[in-house]
Amino acid sequence: MKDFAARDKVYVATKFLPRSQQEIEAGVSGQEHIAKQLDLSLQHLGMDYVDLYIYHMWDYQTPLYDILEGLNQQVKAGKVRYIGIANCYAYQLAKANALAEKEGFAPFVSVQNHYNLLFREEEREMAKLCQEDGIAMTPYSALASGRLSRRPGETSKRLAEDSYAKLKYDGMAEADEKIILRVAELADKYGVSMTEISLAWLLTKVTAPVAGATKLHHIDGAVKAADLELTDADLAYLEELYIPHKLVGVMAQNTSSSNKKEQVWMKNAPKGMQ
Numbered sequence: 375m376k377d378f379a380a381r382d383k384v385y386v387a388t389k390f391l392p393r394s395q396q397e398i399e400a401g402v403s404g405q406e407h408i409a410k411q412l413d414l415s416l417q418h419l420g421m422d423y424v425d426l427y428i429y430h431m432w433d434y435q436t437p438l439y440d441i442l443e444g445l446n447q448q449v450k451a452g453k454v455r456y457i458g459i460a461n462c463y464a465y466q467l468a469k470a471n472a473l474a475e476k477e478g479f480a481p482f483v484s485v486q487n488h489y490n491l492l493f494r495e496e497e498r499e500m501a502k503l504c505q506e507d508g509i510a511m512t513p514y515s516a517l518a519s520g521r522l523s524r525r526p527g528e529t530s531k532r533l534a535e536d537s538y539a540k541l542k543y544d545g546m547a548e549a550d551e552k553i554i555l556r557v558a559e560l561a562d563k564y565g566v567s568m569t570e571i572s573l574a575w576l577l578t579k580v581t582a583p584v585a586g587a588t589k590l591h592h593i594d595g596a597v598k599a600a601d602l603e604l605t606d607a608d609l610a611y612l613e614e615l616y617i618p619h620k621l622v623g624v625m626a627q628n629t630s631s632s633n634k635k636e637q638v639w640m641k642n643a644p645k646g647m648q
């Protein structure tokens with residue numbers, strides 16, 4: 375980025391994990407944890423601020439007030455422009471922003487949850503809250519970790535070996551496969567990639583999907599999706615076969631009791647954060 379873009383022309387987002395058990399035992403407060411994690415990220419990035427700082431997952435062991443005050447301190451210090459949240463229920467976001475408003479703290483302006491053509495549970499409540507309150511949806515796994523970019527049967531090293539992504543989609547319903555086939559059918563109809571169809575659909579629902587990329591050409595696929603306009607009939611065709619899904623991944627562990635157990639994200643977490 376230093377070589378290719380002026381800092382004020384790019385938007386940089388990063389996120390922080392909950393307090394570790396060691397920090398809790400050592401009496402590190404939520405505010406101190408946030409200050410420390412942000413300074414580490416800024417040091418790694420070689421920057422003096424980030425545009426969006428994201429509360430990665432609900433931390434049942436740290437008071438919400440401390441999280442919000444900790445984030446607000448960083449906004450006031452100019453190290454963070456806006457704050458976002460990820461992996462939460464709509465009620466948690468509504469509760470947090472109500473407290474922020476009462477205390478005069480910075481509110482969450484975006485939510486990064488799991489949302490794609492194969493996982494649409496966000497449409498129950500979160501989408502409605504975001505629309506009413508002007509909160510940006512910036513979902514992750516926009517391509518179902520690559521499943522919505524490939525025809526059934528086509529695989530990749532990552533699809534086969536990424537245990538976290540497998541956990542999220544293994545035991546996929548037959549209906550999911552039929553949806554993937556419909557994505558492929560529309561891709562053929564328009565002469566575009568499946569990635570473009572999947573992301574063009576998501577762009578009708580959200581502000582900015584977080585599309586993953588492990589190869590340079592993946593970025594082209596994501597960029598092209600912004601120019602593709604699907605018809606209402608296409609959208610209905612893609613949506614028709616969806617059946618409700620159980621929560622998976624980090625959201626399946628969004629409970630006060632599972633917060634203390636081993637978490638799905640811990641396998642990849644930096645040393646000391648487990």
Ligand SMILES: NC(=O)c1ccc[n+]([C@@H]2O[C@H](COP(=O)([O-])OP(=O)(O)OC[C@H]3O[C@@H](n4cnc5c(N)ncnc54)[C@H](OP(=O)(O)O)[C@@H]3O)[C@@H](O)[C@H]2O)c1
Pocket residue numbers: 430460461486514515516517518519520521523524530531532533539567569584585586587588589591592593594595596624
């Ligand atoms: N907030 C959270 O808790 C959370 C959770 C999960 C993810 N995330 C964020 O979201 C990012 C993406 O997650 P994800 O990997 O699940 O995202 P994704 O966008 O659903 O899947 C990305 C994968 O799709 C395939 N792909 C992308 N573009 C393609 C193209 N043009 N042609 C063919 N294949 C294409 C690639 O698979 P191959 O690599 O197999 O080729 C790529 O790795 C992560 O890096 C992370 O930052 C956040």
